Amino acid sequence: MGLETLDLAVVAAYAVALIAIATIVSREKAGHQKDTEDYFLAGRALPWWAIGASLIAANISAEQIIGMSGSGFAVGLAIASYEWMAAITLIIVGKFLLPIFLKRGIYTMPQFLEKRFGVTVKYVMSLFWLVLYTVVNLTTIMWLGATAISTLTGLDMVPAMMALGAFAAAYSLYGGLKAVALTDIIQVVLLVFGGILITWIALGQVSDTGSAVDGFGVLLTELPGKFDMILSRDNPEYINLPGIGVLLGGMWIMNLSYWGFNQYIIQRALGAKDIREAQKGIMFAAFLKMVMPFIIVIPGIAAVILAPDIAKPDQAYPEMMKLAPVGIRGLIFAALVAAIVSSLGSMMNSISTIFTLDLMKPLVMQNANEKTLVNIGRAASLTAMVIALIIAKPMLGSSGQVFQNIQNWTGFFTPGIVAIFALGMFWRRTTELGGLVAVVSSIALSAVWPQIFPNMPFMDRVGVVFLLCVGLGVLVSLVTPKPSPEKPVDLNDIEFGTSSGYNIGAVIVSAMLIALYAIWW
DSSP: OOOOHHHHHHHHHHHHHHHHHHHHHTOOOTTOOOOHHHHHHGGGOBOHHHHHHHHHHHHSSHHHHHHHHHHHHHTOGGGGHHHHHHHHHHHHIIIIIHHHHHHTTOSOHHHHHHHHTOHHHHHHHHHHHHHIIIIIIIHHHHHHHHHHHHHHHOOOHHHHHHHHHHHHHHHHTTTTHHHHHHHHHHHHHHHHHHHHHHHHHHHHHHSSSOOHHHHHHHHHHHOGGGGOSSOOTTSTTTTTSOTTHHHHSHHHHHHHHHHHSOHHHHHHHHTBSSHHHHHHHHHHHHHHHHHHHHHHHHHHHHHHHHOTTOSSGGGHHHHHHTTSOTTHHHHHHHHHHHHHHHHHHHHHHHHHHIIIIIIIHHHTOTTOOHHHHHHHHHHHHHHHHHHHHHHHHHHHTTOSSHHHHHHHHHTTTHHHHHHHHHHHHHOTTOOHHHHHHHHHHHHHHHHHHHHHSTTSOHHHHHHHHHHHHHHHHHHHHHTSOOOOTTSSOOOTTOOOOOOHHHHHHHHHHHHHHHHHHHHTO
């Protein structure tokens, strides 16, 4: 049973309302022309609630909802480690990284690398991020989003992807980051509410009494292995989530790269009006991350009982959505679409920011006016969307757990990204060549490593390759001339202190994390 007329009416009303609100909130005052700071960083005036909501809305997309729920079906609650450890990572980013970026007035991550190392590193990393965001992230979001639409409506995958892309373009191309961030609070409310509904309904179906609480008890009793947070070596999914290595190894590198040095994510915090507002937004996002597995992974586990014969794990969440009554199903579907288009809009804005400010402006259009640069950014977003649409099916059409595959692909690059930023920010002796070697060696080592150690889990590989990248970066830096005095990051004027509220929040999130792992060790 798919969507009916009332469901489609709910989705249509949501779409019209979102586009209208995005247009209204991103309009400029009379006489003010939208410039690059307005379009790419929302005029550096985002409040904490918009930052936190936008961080989650950008992150929780089809990749998480469909992909992570599918991994919940295949693996169990252990996949929630990505979410719960991300909460701790956010706290680290808010305390140690954001103060540096905001104090230096950074627009983009490549811009920071240019200031620290030079233009060569900036251009190399700009091209790298554009390819990664377009070929991996944008493509995955569109494919998994279309999977849900196809399952519920019967629409073919390509038209479904086209519809998602058109919707995302309609609400984000005009207003830029401001349109995306200020509507994300709506998206997150709808996402959380819809996620709670589908979890409640699925758990109710699992139990004989119709009680969601009883249903959760049934899952714990009948599927105890699905609640193992630390997988043993004999578990077939150990290769993806290698036991205690999840807590001690490569996942830290994966999360730091994603939450700390990823333009797609960090751009929200860079748009804050000050560091305290950014840190409050970060903490808000950290608390939301602690909730997300219960409304994303649990429905996937429930599908083991309710829909055991699905063709692919990634069909678990769409199948659970079918359990909802008419009207409510439309609301949940609107929540899913909200997450997808929010992430698409965020990704498009980040692609346009890097392409325009880090490549086109310095290389081709040094004297271009603000209006021209904004239009170039819009064209870049649209082009990336078309490329993703073309390559999605060939890349992902035969994939099983798409979420796990994405982590493996990005694990080729994340060790070098974290290495170059860590060395550049906290070791003054790092040279431009040392930074480049750290990045390039990440790809080379990650490609060769599985040939040498074919049975090593990719997450362990990420941790080992990171250490090797740092080592190579240090070695090359020591044998090359010292960087000029103005290149190293001056940390003397950076205030790393945080408010009492931030510190209390950090303690609460940490205690919650310890409790969850203690319960489901």
